[in-house]
Amino acid sequence: MNQDWQVGIFGTFDVANYGDLLFPIIAQAELTRRLGAVTLHRFSYHGKSAPQWPYDVTSLSQLPEIAGQLDAVLIGGGFIVRFDKLVATDYYPPTPSIHHPTGYWLTPALIALQQSIPLIWNAPGMHCNGVPEWATPLLRLALEESPHVKVRDAPSQATLAQLSDAARVEVLPDTAFGLSRLIDAQSPSAAFLDALATAGLTRPYVVVQSIWGLESFLQLWRTHAGIFEDYQLLLLPIGPVLGDHESVLGDDLARACSLPFWPEPLLLAELIAHSEAVVGHSYHLAISAIAFGVPVFSSADLNTGKYTALPVYERIFQLRRDQAIDPQWFRSNLGRQPCSRAASQAVVQLDEHWDRVAELIREGRRATQPAVNRFWQDLPNRLEDLHDQAQRHATAREQSQRDVAALQQQVASLERQEQLHQQERQHWQELQQRESERQQEQLQELLQQHQASAARIDELLGELQRGTDINGQLRQSLDLSERTCRELLDEQQRGATFTEQLRQALAVAERRLNQLQDSNSFKLTAPLRSVRRGLKKLLGSPTHD
Template identity: 65%
Template sequence: MSDKEWQVAIFGTFDVANYGDLLFPLIAKTELQARLGAVQLHAFSYHSRSTPEWPYPVTSVSELPRLIDTLDGVLIGGGFIIRFDKLVASGYYPPTPEIHHPTGYWLSPALLALQHGVPLIWNAPGMHCNDIPSWATPLLKLTLELSPHVQVRDALSQATLSALSDQARVEVLPDTAFGLPNLIDLQQPSNEYRLLCEQAGLNGPYLVVHSIAGLESFLQLWKTHSALFAPWQLLLLPIGPVLGDHESILGADLPRAVSLPTWPAPLLLAEILGHAQGVIGHSYHLAITALAFGVPIFSSANLNSGKYTALLQYQGIYPLHANQVIDPQWFVERLGQRCSCSRLIESQEQLRRHWDQVAELITQGHRPTSQPMNQFWQSLPSLLEETRLDGREECLSQQAELDQLKTQWQQLTQLHRQQQELMSQTRSELDRMYRSSSYRITAPLRSIRRRFKYLLGR
C-alpha cells in the first residue's frame, strides 16, 4: 500500500431509496481500502445527496466533466443499469436535459473515462431483457473493447454484450453483494442493530417479510397456523421504498408482526437480514443477502427467468408460488437452517479475485486509450449517418409491413361488407317467401310431411 489517497468513482443509481443499489459503493470502498489503503470513493448518480439525510454523499453526474481528470479509476455498477428504456423509476430523470436518459449514469461516464485514460472497470452490472438500439451499438462496442476488466452479473447479460464484439472479453461475476460478510460480523452485533431491535420490540427469533404485494400464500400461512409460528416474530421490512414498498401493503392483522420506526441504512438492513431465521420476499438483493449469510430465503420471484436463474445454484433458496398453498411443516423445518454452500464459497472467492484485479488496475495508472477514442470521434459522423440510414430503412420496412396490414384489413372489411349484403338479401328473400300466399296454403302439407317423417324414423 502507498501513502497516496486514491480517487475512485463508482456509477449507478445511488440516489434512490433502494437497498440493493445503495450497497455497491459501501462494498467497493471497503474492498478497495483493504487493498489500496486510503481511498476516496465518489458515488455518482443523477442527483446529489448528502449526509446525514443519506447514507453517504452522492455527486451528480453533471459534475463529472469537471472532476474526470482527478480520478484514478471508474467503476460501472453493479445493479440493473445497462439499459436503454426510459422507465427506470417513477419520476427518475437526469438533472439537466443535456444528459441522456438513462445512459447518462453509466455509458456517458464510461466514454469520459476512456477519453481521459482512466481505467474503466465493469463492476458486475446487469442488462438482461434490455435491447440495444442501433444508435448505441458502436458506443457500447467501443467501451467494451477498451475496458481492461468487464464483469457482468449474469449469463444473459454476458451473451448480449459478447455478441457486440469478438475482441471484448466479457465474463460473469457473482453480484458483489455476496461479499457482505466481509463488511458485517454477525458474531458481534452492532450497537445500531441492538438499539433498532429494542425500538422495534424485536426480542427473540424473527422472520423478515418483504413489504410488497404478491405474498398472499405466506401471509395466509402465517395467519392460519399462528400457533405453529408462535416462537417467531414477523418483521415487516421495505426493501425498495422508491419502488413502492410499504408495511401497509401486507395488512394490519398479522399476529406478532412488528415494523421499524425508520427505514434503516443499507448495512444495518443487511445485518437485520443476516440475523433473521428466515426471509420471505421478491427482491434480488434481499435473496442475495440472505444467501450470503446462510439464511433460508423463500422467494416469490420466478427463479427460472432472467437474473434470478443464477440464484438456483445456491443452497437455501426456496420458491414460493402465489396460488399454491404452502405446507406449514415443510416451511417450519427450513427455518433457522444455516448450512455450508460450496457455490457461495466459490462466489466469494471469485469476488476476492475481482477486487484484487480492480486494485491492480487502479495502481497501474492511466491507460493509453486517447488515440483509439480520437479515431472513434473521427469516424462518428459516418457512424451517425449509417445509424440514421439504418433507422430510415427500419422505418421503411415497418411502414411496408403496416401498408400490407392495412391492405389486408381493407380486404377483410370489403369481404365482411359483401357477406353482410348477402345475408341481408337472404333475409329479404326469406321474409318475402314467408309472407307469400303459396307458403301459407302449403303449410298444412309441410306439417303432415314432417309428422310422417317422424313416424318413419321411429
C-alpha cells in the same frame, strides 16, 4: 504523502432500493482497505446529500466537469446494463442531454475511455434483455477497451460476450456477497439493538419483504400461526421505489412487527443477518441472507435471468403463489447455518476482484485514447450510414404512407360499397321480413281453419263413433232376436210335432178304448167296476173311470 484516490462509481444510487444503495458502501470499504484514502464519487441522475440520504450522490449533470479528476471509473453493480425506459416510476435524467437509461452507465464508460481513465465493470448485470443495434458499436468499444469486465451472472456474460471476440467478459459473484466483511454478526451494533427494541422484536424472527405475490407464505402464516408461536415476523420494505410497503401484506399477521422508518442499508443488512429466514422476491435480499447463512424462501423464478445465479449457494427455496407450503417443511428449514462452500468461495473471488481493481487504480491512466480516436474518426461514417439508413427508412416510410393512403382510399371505397351493400341487404331483409310476416299471417289463418276443421272432424268422428256403437248394439239385438225367433220356431216345430204325436196317440187310444168297450170282457166286468167304485168311495179314494 499518501494519495487521496478519486474514484467514480456509477449506478442508480439516488433511488430507495436496498441493493442499489449497497454498492458504493461496499466499494468504499474494500478500496479503502486496499488503497488507504479514497474519495468515492457516487454518480446518479440526481444529487443527494447526507444525512437525508445514506451518503452524498453527485448528479451526472456534473460529470463533464469532474471526469478529468477521476483515477478510476466503476460501472455498477446492479441491473443497470439496460436500454428500456421504465427503470422506475418517474425516474428520468435531470436534463434531456443525458440519454436514458445509458446515461448512468454506458456514457460514463465512454467518457472514461476518452480520458484514459481505467474503466472497471463492477459486476453489473442484465436481466432477460438484449442490446439494440444502435448501441452495439458503443458497447463493444467500452468492453474491448476495459481491462476488467466482470458481470454478475452467466446470462449477462453470454449476451455481452457475443458482441466482441476481443472483449474478455467474465462472471463474478455480486459484490453484496462481501457484506460479511462489513458486518460482524457476532457483535450486534447499537443501531441494530435499538431497531429490535423499536420494532418490538423479542423472539427469533423471519424477515418478510413487503411486496405483493407472497400469497402462499401469508396463507401458511395465517393458517398455521400456532406452529410458529416462538417466531415473530419483521415486515421490511426492500425497495420502496419499486412499491414495497408493509400495508400490502395486511394487518392480520400474528406477531408481525415493523419499523417506523426505512433502515439505512447496513442496518437493513444486519437485520437480515440476524434473522432465521427471509421471504421475498428481492435479488439482494437473497444475497444478503446467503452471505450470513440465512435460508431464503424466494417468490422469484429461480430459473430465469439473474436469479439463475442463486441456487448454487444452497438453502434457497422456491415459493409458488399457487402451491401451498407444508408448515413442517418450512419450520424444519428455518435457522442460520454456516455459509455454503459456494458462498465462501464467492468471498474469495470478490477479494481477488477488489485486489485487481486496486491494482488497476494504482497503475493509473491507460492508453485508451487511440481506440477512442479511431472511433471518432469512424463516427462520421457511422453517422452517415445512420443518416442514409434513416433516409432509406424515411423513403420507405413515405412510400409506406403513400401505400397506406392508397389502401385507406381502397378501404374507404370498400367501406362505401359495403355500406351500399349493407343498405341493400337491409332493404331486402325488410322485404323478406314483411313477406315473412304476411306468410306467417296466412299460415296462422290456415292453421286456425285447420284447427276448426280438425275440431269438426273430431266431432263428426265422435258422432260416427256413437252411431257405430248404436249399430253394434242394434246388430247385437237383431242377432239376439234372430236367435230367439229361431228358438221359438224350433220350439213351435217341436210343439207341432208333439201335438201331432199326441193326436195320433189319442186317436190310437180312442180306437183302443172303443175296441175295449165293444169287447165282451168289458161288458162282463161292468158289475165288478161298479163294486170297485163303491169301495173306493167308502174308503175315500178317488175314482177314475
